[in-house]
Amino acid sequence: MFRTALRNVLAHKARLLMTVLAVMLGVAFVSGTLVFTNTISNAYQKSSAKGFDHVDVAIQPESRNDTRDTIGKEPKLTQALLHKAAEVHGADSAVGVVSGFTAVAGKDGKLIGNGFQSQGGNYWGDKDPRYPLVGGHAPKGQDEVLVDSHTAQRAGFEVGDTARLSIDGPVLTPRIAGIFATDDGNVAAGGSLVLFDTATAQRLFHKAGAYDEIDVKAAPGTSQTALQDAVDAVLPKDVASTTTGKQLADDQATRIAEQTSSLRSSLLVFAGIALFVGTFIIANTFTMLVAQRTKELALLRAVGASRRQVTRSVLIEAFVVGAVAAVTGLVAGIGIGAGLRSLMGRLGGSVPDGPLVISPGTVATALAVGILITMLAAWLPGRRAAKIPPVAAMSSVHAKATTKSLVLRNTLGALLAAAGVVTVLYATTLDDTSDAQAPMGLGAALLVVGVFVLTPLLSRPLIAAAAPVLRVFGVAGKLARQNSVRNPRRTAATASALMVGLTLITGLTVMAGSLQTAIDKMASSAIKADYVVSMANRYPLSPGVEKTLKSTDGVTATSPLRNAPSRIDGQTEYLTGVNGATIGELTDLKLDDGTFKVGGTQVVVDDDTARSHHWTAGSRFTVSYEDGGRQQLTITGVYQGTEMMRGIMLDNATLSPHQSDPSDMQVMVKTSGGASSSAKDRLVKALGDNPAIEVQDKKDISNSVAQVFTLMLNILYGLLAMAVIVAVLGVINTLAMSVFERAQEIGMLRAIGLDRKGIKRMVRLESLVISLFGGVLGIGLGVFFGWAAGELLGTKMATYELVLPWARMAVFLLLAAVVGVLAALWPARRAARLNMLTAIKSE
Structure with a gap:
């Protein structure tokens, strides 16, 4: 055997x-x-x-305990602590580490690398063992920096060039004092690293006299664990913790x-x-x-x-x-x-x-x-x-399959499909998206398997619907339809391969289109501002940015959005600081209760927060700020929160005194003539043509979100293309083997007058019908799954609604047809070239 x-x-x-x-x-x-x-x-x-x-023991700030009644300040690693660490027994040296976001522009004015991986740090003394210099000298003062060799190579920087940097908004133009080598993973991944002297780094990153980490190097003969024990002995309690290199x-x-x-x-x-x-x-x-x-x-x-x-x-x-x-x-x-x-x-x-x-x-x-x-x-x-x-x-x-086996198959398929639909529908009723993922996935799997089992049954009525079109092609069209349903199981298996790929592609497209529409509505419905200004990587902005914008020609109103942690009723809540006098001109938030009034101790809250604390207009509560201060605030109104605006909104004049380093997440701007290219240019120039800052109108906001969806969708399309290619191979294989199996029949058709063109047309139409059958099933399932997933998203996004991308679905159906035509090229040619007499004699 x-x-x-x-x-x-x-x-x-x-x-x-x-x-x-x-x-x-x-x-x-x-x-x-x-x-x-x-x-x-x-x-x-x-x-x-x-x-x-170069790190044997790292000293890091102790994590803050957020279960306290007040937010309090983070423990700091001070200069005194650095001296203590350097003097412990077994320590050779200690280095203070300071780091933060630093955007650097190339000579073309564009941001280098990925904004989330654009980092800055400090160069320790005249010779930092972490960053060996390959040219130039150590930075001295705020007018000198070092750049990593990868960034220098990409941007064409040389020692002595002027760099354009931004930490939190304002543009800095220091001279490049030197270039260094590094094994930093962010740099290797395409980011950038800029180094300042320690005092400058502490000032720019708002860490005056403090460090993010202290790295201690062990003296020869001292193990990392022994050094860690020695350092632990001199550390103040609840201030810092140690970790070995x-x-x-x-x-x-x-x-x-x-x-x-x-x-x-x-x-x-x-x-x-x-x-x-x-x-x-x-x-x-x-x-x-x-x-x-x-x-x-x-x-x-x-x-x-x-x-x-x-x-x-x-x-x-x-x-x-x-x-x-x-x-x-x-x-x-x-x-x-x-x-x-x-x-x-x-x-x-x-x-x-x-x-x-x-x-x-x-x-x-x-x-x-x-x-x-x-x-x-x-x-x-x-x-x-x-x-x-x-x-x-x-x-x-x-x-032929027995009637009993067909009844059993169809019953099993119907049960599986029904169970899948019920499970998916149940998942759409759940409020928690994480809880709904498992039943949604299970339901989708059951439904796909159920439809696959039922595909032989579905093939006859769906393919019969194409009969009027196929009649146009005469005998070849009639034979193609009959061949398509001659062996329903084979047709089902062939069409199902294409169905799976198109189901996923259609479902993703439906979700992406619906989400984009929801984002467009959200941007236009919640914001009256003409522009929103923020850092390209969503890091905080310096308060100076809002002051610059406020004094720019044509600007009629501005309001920074400032986030700050607080404690309310034993829970951590984030406050949103705004300009109480102008926020009403810049937003369009629907009120559920009370009036929209922000100023002094008067605040407004979003509906979800109000519901969780059982607040209404007129309610009062006590807030604990991050500096430990406490204050009673009064709610004037409850508004409907959106993805762009939510939380407890209070005046910055009330919030800022309780912040050690105020910073803004974004600034909303209204101009006299509305959004226009000239107004945008004025804002960009006022901010110094800063590559790290984005000035976006409503359309830009929608487009930036659309770019993310489009990129993800294109990546997913590319990955799913493998499944479509495999499905094409399946159609080719089925047709080729079917031609071999029907060689005698094809020979007889040739003998009674069907020419080679007719044979080719018959095979191609058969392939086209099977592919379109799989395409219709795939698009139908994809729309259902896209709707179901959208129902879950709708619980989190008030502006979400189902949008069917008819044009794209038509393209997908056309793609299925193209797959059928291309897949049939070789089998059709092979069928047409069969020798008539040899084929008739074959068994």
Whole structure:
């Protein structure tokens, strides 16, 4: 039986080619993901470990306990504490570390790197062991800085050039005193690092006389744990805690592993989708191969082969096919992993140097996935073939499914689909999105499986609906419709592969379009301001920005939005500081109760906060500010909160005295002539053409959100394209094997007058009908899932409503049609080229 199985594999190489390709693509996706993520994780871990070479013990501020009745100030690491740490027994030296956001512009005026990874810090003394200089000298005073070598190379900076920087709004133009090397992971990922002298860094980052961390280097012969014990002995209680350099490196490695694990999991989900679609092809292929060899298998049974041996022979074939696909997929995956790493560099990202990591786990996973999925998909066709009695197989009475099996299949499919719909609908009624995720996922899986089981039943009425169109093509159209429904199970498996991909694509498109509409409504309904000014990376703005804007020509009203923590009724609540005199001109918030009046001790609160504290207009409460001060405030009104405006709103004149370093999250601006390109230019120039600051009108806000959705959607489309490609292979494979199976029939059609063009047209129309059938099912399911997911989002976003992207759905249906036409090219050509007499004589 083993030799027979191998002979069958070699005899059907062409027919198994598409199956091998489908499995290979899925395995390549899996192994490529594992190689890529393991490689970048290993590179970043080794690179970050180098950054702790000069740290044996790190002293960090003790985390604040937010269960106290007052917010209080964070413990500080002072200069005195630095001296104590440097003088403990076993310490060689101690370095104070200060860091914060620092945006640096290139010579073209644009922000360098990713805003969230644009960092600044301090250079310690005349020679900082953390940052070896490759040119220039240490910075001295506020007019000199150092930049990292990667940033200098990208921007074309040299020692002596002038840099344009921004910490929290105002533009700084220091001279580049030197360039340094670093193993910082943010820099390696494409960010930037700018260093000031310590006093300047403390002033710019609002940490006068304090440090974010104190790094202690051990003297020769002193272990990290011994030094940690010595430092712990001199630290004041509840002020700071210590961590060894090894622990810091281990923690950093864990964080990097978690980050790459999230990326790995996301990519593997799409690899799983491609493999899931591939199972339809595998099952279809082996079902057709077994059907074509029914008499051969019956003869084996007749000469003494058992059912198990027949099933085993099919599984051996699947094992060989899966092994070949897995090995080739692994090799292709290694190439994909290397290519993705190279692509990151070309797109502006940077990965630290390191070898390509091909772990034993990656190899084992690739082989296991390829072989197991192929064998599992082939098991049912093999088992079904083994159960056919030899006599029945010889006379081909097995060809049609029994009425009992059809009733059982349709009943099971209906139950699964109904259970899926009910579960999804139940999930949409839950208020907590996290609680709804599990039932939503379960319901979606049940519904997709149920529809797949019901697809043979659905194929007849849906394909029959295309009959009027197919009649236009005459005999070829009629034959194409009949061929499409001749074997409903085969048609179902072929169409379902395409259905899965289009379901996901349509669902994502429906959600993205609905969310974008909700964002547009939110921006236009809650804000009267012409412009919103903020840092590009959403870091806090200096209060000086609002003062600059207020004095700019054409500006009629401004209000900063300032966040501050507080304690109310034993709970942490964030206050939103505004300009009470102008906030009414700049916002358009609907009131549920009272009047909109902010000033002195009068505040307004959003409906959710009011509901949680059982407040109404006229209620009074006591707030504990971050400096420990307490004050009684009165609620004048309750407004409907939005994603852009919510919380307890009070006047900045009341809030600011309780803040040590006031800063604004954004500034709302109204101009005399409304939003216009000239007004925007005036604001940008007033702020010094600062690359770190964004000046956005309502349309810009919507567009910035749209860009995020569009980018994510394009990435998801690209990942799902693998599933569509696999589905195309399935259509090609099914048609090609169907042509082989119907060779005698095609020969007869040629003999009675159907020309080669007619044969080609018949096969193409059959492919088109099957693809459109899968497309209709996929778009229908995608709309349902998009609606259901939107119902969950609607509980969090008041402006959310379902928007059906009719144009895009039409494009998706057209895409399904194109898939059908392209997939039929080779099978149609092959069918047309069959020799008429040879085909008639074939069995």
